[in-house]
Amino acid sequence: MTWRPSARIVRPGGCATANLRGMALQPLLAWPDSNLNGGADYSVDFSGLLAPGETIQAFAFDTGGVGTQAWSYLSGTTATAWLSWAQAGSIAVNVCALSSSGATYQVAVSISVSATPALIAASPPTAPGADISAVNSATMTAWLATLPTSAPATGGWWNNANIPSYKEPES
Known part of the structure; x- marks a missing residue:
């Protein structure tokens, strides 16, 4: 069985009705709230931004120093990182993807991290595909x-x- 990202997936791509009217509105992208010392896998599905036949070649997550990344994984057009939170507050995580055509796509995803520590500190699971090296x-x-x-x-x-x-x- 192949590993798949959880339900914490955002899909940038704009509002279809706004694009028809000539406006380029981006809806607010947000992951579900978390707690200090909490963590999970967080994903961005870039399929709404890619041109037909375009694929993701590389990607990066930037938490601005308030989160720790344990691993990252690419599944089709979905970039995923396992992140834990070391600082509370309203946080913007920048996620950038480099496509096969050389275009870069960058989105900012918001998450609200509560100052109340997680009851059980987050411990990242083994990275998807990590067993292949064995x-x-x-x-x-x-x-x-x-x-x-x-x-x-x-x-x-x-x-x-x-x-x-x-x-x-x-x-």
């Missing part, structure tokens, strides 16, 4: 050594001359 020659060799050398009758993985092979279970 797959290397040594771990593959060790895994292959644990597999049977002939196809299991009930189905499953087996070591076929050092080539991982899979046999579907019989119905």
Whole structure:
């Protein structure tokens, strides 16, 4: 299963009816309130700003020093960072994305951080995709050594001359 961002996703792109009238209004972008020492994953979906066929190549989150970033992750057009809050108040987080066409898109997202500390201090989970780095020659060799050398009758993985092979279970 692939990791997906939580419900704290904002989508910049302007107001469609205002754009029809020639105005370029940006709605206020805001994440749900948090607490001092609280944290979670926060996302910006840039799909409403990108041109057809344009993709995100790089992105950055800037909390202005009032938040700490544990990790960041890109899922399609959605940039995500796990942030914890070290200072209370009304905070603007700038999020910038560089597109495949060389354009940059920057949005400011507001969040209100309460001075009341979180009852349980936030602890970031493992970054999405972090376990991939554990797959290397040594771990593959060790895994292959644990597999049977002939196809299991009930189905499953087996070591076929050092080539991982899979046999579907019989119905």
